[in-house]
Amino acid sequence: MATATAPIKVDAATDELVSHAAHFMSRSKKDIVDAAVREYIDAHREEINAGVKNALGMLNGTDVAAVSMMTGLSADELDELGGLPT
Known part of the structure; x- marks a missing residue:
């Protein structure tokens, strides 16, 4: 399956949280957002x-x-x- 990149917009405070998490976890912001969204959807699947x-x-x-x-x-x-x- 081909992957596509689509921009998302978040407020400045959320962007800062993502940036800090990415920095201190040595991951990209994209990886942090991807993991967070997947965990959120899994937690709210029902x-x-x-x-x-x-x-x-x-x-x-x-x-x-x-x-x-x-x-x-x-x-x-x-x-x-x-x-x-x-």
Whole structure:
């Protein structure tokens, strides 16, 4: 699998923490962030999976369901705003 690099933005305080950790652990900032994100996701995997299941449960294959989930508007509220093209 090819790896791609994508920039991320963090506030100055977080960048400083990452920089210090990288320096004192003799690792790159990229390695520190990669390990931290992977550990965070592993620690919260059940919560993430529950969110995915909840989102999938809200979708029924219609455009209305997808737009409702993305906007937070109910199907009735979408209809009041003019609905979606069929």
